[in-house]
Amino acid sequence: MSKAKFGVVVFPGSNCDHDAYNTLKNILNQDTEYLWHKNSTIGNRNVIILPGGFSYGDYLRCGAIARFSPIMKDVIRHASNGGIVIGVCNGFQILCEAGLLPGALLRNASLKFVCKNVKLKIENKNSIFTSAFSENPEFKTGKLTVPVAHGDGNYICDSDTLKMLNENNQVVFRYETNPNGSTDNIAGLMNKQGNILGMMPHPERASEQIVGLNDGRYLFESVINSIN
């Protein structure tokens, strides 16, 4: 039995929580629970997913209000102690707002919501989020295809931060073709310690062939392998 215990946080307005739960519980057969955002602790969960969606209707700024939900105190504690946290789309925005990842996500440069499949280049093949791609000959080109669906995915940070991200191999994924104006084509990045991942594309929406794509599941498999 896998030692991974996934917790999928549900904020008011989350809408990829079910995709994440389905991928982990039904496709990958992992111990998975939803965590209501008003809970004060993450309980015995050791991998936290902050799902995509529109928490609090994206009021004020995407993720700005969810960042102060009661459960976030314990998520920050978990992350600061080296616990694994994955933020997808709105979850990535929440991680940036919470200061767990550097930078911020601005309105797409086109001002349009983008919803399509994109090709990502795996920039860091040795992270706990990408190891299963390296082991799979299907990904020998170092590329995967997953969907994006966001209006605010234009990643920005100051030049010192960008230098640090590149020097420490913190950029995990880059877009092959930039859909949103993101600095340096950054699609996903992790903290320096490598236990917190934020990404705009949706691996949880591309994890079984029945939906057309299953490249995303290898991200979760990597995490599962890193724990066992």
Added chain:
Amino acid sequence: MYSAKIKVTLRKSILDPQGKAVEHSIQSLGYNNILDTRIGKYIELKINTSSDEEARIITDEVCKKLLANPVMEDYNFEVANINDK
């Protein structure tokens, strides 16, 4: 009682695509002397205090913690005593 009027704008160094789109639209109306259009947020709140200094401190804290994200936004505000109104 004090009121605070807060303006939050994208930092100068950050391209504001929404501002640019509006600027182009203004220029298409024939106003060729309109430059540097920037779009921001305006927030009003009331603070239950009798101290001007406290009103400023609280407003500044709330801006820092929640209303503005220092990575991408600047803010400024005015506070005013509204007891007499």
